[in-house]
Amino acid sequence: MNKKRKLQKLSVLVPEASLALTKKRLQELEKLTSESSTLANSLGAIVQKLRMPIKSSGHIFPTIDHNFNFLIQSLGTDSGLIQKKYSIGAANTQIGVAYIESITDIELISTQVITPLLQRNIQKKTAAKLLEEIQSKFIAALDVKTAFFNKEIPTALLNGTTVLFLDGVSSALLISSRKIEKRPISVPNNEGTTLSSQESFTEDLNTNCSMLIRRLPTEALRFEAFTVGTLSQTKSKLVWLEGITNPYLIDEARRRLNRIDIDIVDGIGALGGLISDNPFSLFPKYKQTQRPDVVALSLTQGKFAILCNNSPFAFSAPTGFWDNFKTMDDYAEQTINASYLRLARILAFFISIFISPLYLAFVTYNQIIVPPNLAANITVGRLGVPFPSAVELLLMTFIITIIREAALRIPGTVSYFVGSLAAVVLGQAVVSAGYISASIIIIVAVSEIAAFAVSSTNLVSTSRLLNYLLILLSGIFGMFGLINGIVIICWHVVSLKSFGVPYVYPIIPFDSSTIRDVFTRLGITTNRLRILAPFNRKKSSTK
Amino acid sequence: MLINITLAVTMLNMFSELLKTFFNPHTPLIVILLSLVSVACLIISGEFLVFARTVQILTVIGIFNFLLSFIFAFPNYIHIEYVIPIFDTSWSGFIRGTLFMTGAASESLLLLMLIIKFIPQPQKHLLWVINGIIACALIFSLAILVIISMMSPELAKRIAFGGVNAAQLIQIGEFIRGLEVFIFGTYQFIAIGKTALYLYCTWTTAKKIFPGCNAKLMLVLAGLTILGAALWLNSYTKAYFLAVNLASYVLLPFSLFVLLLALWAGLKKQKTEV
Structure with missing residues (x-):
């Protein structure tokens, strides 16, 4: 009897040990785990969504308080956001002003926006007309735009813009008031010369553009703005000379800039790596220069340049191997000396x-x-x-x-x-x-x-x-x-x-x-390179 | 395909013998051949345009290197009396010599036959081919003249690697010596360039014979075939014998035939246009 009992299956003696039952329970457990996992993912997504800044696609609220609440929800409480209400005119119309303290020129807002509104006599009008009048008569700042949608406001504030709401109006005024902290133009330390200009680019895009305009004050000079980096929103500008640069080259540069899909672009080096050819090659396929005179010269040769906010360098392309041996001194020195020095390099x-x-x-x-x-x-x-x-x-x-x-x-x-x-x-x-x-x-x-x-x-x-x-x-x-x-x-x-x-x-x-x-600098060449400027090769004929 | 493999094998064997005799006697033959075939495979693996431009840049560097090294032979090592008797020849000898020199670029005609259908307007570029053949003949003639003027025609005829041997003679003061090290560079450029050219022709032919096969794999196989055949031959003498026979009985008649064919086609086209 004992022997027979020993030979029996364990599941006969202990029903819970049945393989089929275990398999069934395991499947149930797997199903439960899978459902829990799906539920956890859904919950995670909801939490993530709740944590994301509010991106409202609706119109601006007609009440100032609603707009202020929306801004606090979007930007948080500790971003340096200043929100203040004032009463203006005989009718004591409520206006709301919002800006981010650290990046806004408060002096400008105080003297050119708030003081005129508080001091001058404003007639009673409908709210919409009043906003128009404020924009046209009371605000001395140059760059004022009207916004109609909520989503425009946080981005504008983060760019140093002051926002003016008027009670009862579903639009707002965006007053450009960015405080620009910039260093003065300094000597190009990385590309020193003895006889050429001693200016170098700075981190400010507008200053850099002004340096180029000063060197090439011609209507052929073209700028095209791009914003790169989904988080950094880095402003950059493609620069070329219309009528000289090969248009296919500009199309290609534009295509590559539009193709950039990355969260942060911090300067020309990062941008260059994203748009240049063959990034794994040892040889540099673009020139990164501090010197505005180098960029201006390259533009006249039919090349294009890219300037980027926060970067004291410019991207110049197409750059050949031989361009690496040219300096601005070559064009300031006497021919024989310049040729000798280039050959030496x-x-x-x-x-x-x-x-x-x-x-x-x-x-x-x-x-x-x-x-x-x-x-x-x-x-x-x-x-x-x-x-x-x-x-x-x-x-x-x-x-x-x-x-x-x-x-x-x-x-x-x-x-x-x-x-x-x-x-x-x-x-x-x-x-x-x-x-x-x-x-x-x-x-x-x-x-x-x-x-x-x-x-x-x-x-x-x-x-x-x-x-x-x-x-x-x-x-x-x-x-x-x-x-x-x-x-x-x-x-x-x-x-x-x-x-x-x-x-x-x-x-x-x-x-x-x-x-x-190329190897020397024997006189001033009158022609541009065929590939770079195929439709305008003669340098002297350029208007 | 067989002609190209044979030509590559002769070139590899002759160059490796030069290297082993003068510079790297202890380096195993397989290492030398493998390096050469690998570099040849590399430079033809990309676009054809890149290969052509590589050859173009190497040609310029090679000629510059050759001339710069032999400039030191003037005036002490150049004996004009060695050269003058060369011009004392019959018309038939002159024609034979000219034909032989123009045939120096005959291997390039093999390549030209392969790529002709990819050239948009081949008639327009006929002059380039003729210029190339003439330039090649002139440069090779000049190089041979320099060697003969340094060593005498009798000695130059009897020794291998004339350029390297001639460069070995040059010594000016204490510091200018051993210029064969630089001349060897030009020889290596020629060896790599020609091997690459033969390999390209072999590869292209193989691709035509076996369509649908992986192109890169075919290139590796073509390279290995040439490497194996070169290792199997493993003799400068046999390679030289093969090269002379191929040049005299296959390549030269072939190049003449191609040139005559091109001339005939050109004339026929002119007649049709008229």
């Missing part, structure tokens, strides 16, 4: 890329080219050094990058101290201690200094990264690897485009008419 860029890998190829694989005396010196310098030359070069190049970054981030005069400490003390010490040979220090220093001779700061990082690639290739294969690297770089460079313009144009494809202003 181009050579400096190539020296910064190639000197380290060439040195490595010569000392490790192709010693035949090294003169015997120099070879002996290098050998003596390397005595006791534990690392192979390739490792030495890579280490030193990386250490110099660290020192550069540290000097850049450390505030004020301390950076000079760190720079000197690193250059003199550390350099001397590593050679004395026998960790690194002296010739490597010289080569890396020359390479690093040459990188900074290029007028474009964007190209400095490019030269450093290419330097690493070529050191690796020449460390592995010698000259054979270096030349393979050159082929790959050439292939990459010719495959690049900046807004449809080949990156190494006008060399490839070749355009002989403007070649005088």
